[in-house]
Amino acid sequence: MAIFDVKTTGQVREPIARGAPLRAPCGACTVRHLTLCAALEPHELAEISAIVSSVELARGDPLFDEGEPAQHLFNVTSGAVKVYKLLADGRRQMTGFLFPGDFLGLANEETYAYSAEAVTHTVLCRFPRRKLERLLERYPKMEHRLLGMVSHELAVAQEQMLLLGRKTAREKIASFLLMLSRRSVQRGQNGNPVVVPMSRNDIGDYLGLTTETVSRTFTQLKQGGSISLLPGGKVEMADRARLEDIAEGL
């Protein structure tokens, strides 16, 4: 019961679009070509708008937990979300960080396969899953776009397996910074310096490292002249070409 859990924390705002269809269901939907609602026909947009609502989370608020019934799909409007899986003893693996334009909650099974939590203050669009599925049946083009998005996510996941299984700490951190930068540019923001909104611990759980190793590796890259650490969680990539070489193991 993801939605009720969230409501308990007082973070869910009531639907913004109830009865009054918006031009677009949310501000993010036209940001990236991969986004589900981009380039829809007016009547399709209207139908989407009729089922969408808005969710707002504070830093650290849970969105849903692994194993909960998967009742909604979400689209990040602003902020950042982390998704992760846990082992019984608490070991955690981040499977992704999501930014404006990204989707989450797509589940093949009836339950979510991972947990999701806000990294910063975050706003999301929320689509009831059943209703969205009925919509997708009638608009194959939307499903086609969804297939493209999931295929892309799969390719990203495979790249991440290469990182987790075979890259060194140094290579992992370099890859991570470049990834953040690229995605930042995709959203039309500045790619350098890049904002790193998540904690060292979160980064460690994403890259399969400990907090300490993450911290030390940042320091090491700084001392090597590849990056500099700016206040406000920003990282300046002083030598991007070098970072790219490091990331590829050269």
Added chain:
Amino acid sequence: MAIFDVKTTGQVREPIARGAPLRAPCGACTVRHLTLCAALEPHELAEISAIVSSVELARGDPLFDEGEPAQHLFNVTSGAVKVYKLLADGRRQMTGFLFPGDFLGLANEETYAYSAEAVTHTVLCRFPRRKLERLLERYPKMEHRLLGMVSHELAVAQEQMLLLGRKTAREKIASFLLMLSRRSVQRGQNGNPVVVPMSRNDIGDYLGLTTETVSRTFTQLKQGGSISLLPGGKVEMADRARLEDIAEGL
């Protein structure tokens, strides 16, 4: 030019279905509910049959390499295939092992995102990508099924990230054996003992370990009474419940 490379090695047989539509494009297509061609209408099957051909590979033969133009999709009919990504210095990460019923070659970009190679003697169905895409446009139900398959693969990939980033060597091997067993059962085969057709080195590259650690961990599990190693690359899971506990980190 995947197909011509393969042809050079003399492994590609000419299309089996040219001009003479089959009942089903390949023996595997009805094996699993996730498979693309399962439960198709007769006229859909006929159209699929018209574009499919067959490929046969010997152990170790490449199917395609990362970066090649993605001209075909493949469906494993018999045997086993490994897919992997490489770093510049040769470090390798297996991203999956594929068995009868599994798909590979789905590419969002114009090129393959990974390389594929036969683990054992293998037969595959081959679908020209462009033609299949045109077919999918006309049959949204097939695309819907494809979406389900890719979503499932994504969930598997995320599970693998948890394994790579946070599990110990022992937990990785236990998880791996259980996964092989489950998939073996899905294909209607015996799940215990389970056939392990790939080398220790391949397993290491799948789990982010070295050959030696894989070997030692097998020995350790054997001595602990969880498994026994049988001739012919078979592994008997003597204490499956224990293996499951180990896999979950209990």
Added chain:
DNA sequence: GTCACGCATTGATTTGCATCAATTTGCGAT
């Protein structure tokens, strides 16, 4: 302004896995 808490950083030590180097086993070819 200062207090306190969470987070980042740094240092010392341990450990698990990789690496390197033999040696053995398994298996197909003859």
Added chain:
DNA sequence: ATCGCAAATTGATGCAAATCAATGCGTGAC
């Protein structure tokens, strides 16, 4: 059966990253 090669196993050693242990710093609460 025996040869010959590839794969698996085993042992010795080294190193990268984890773990353990303080200490420093910045931000928000009051």
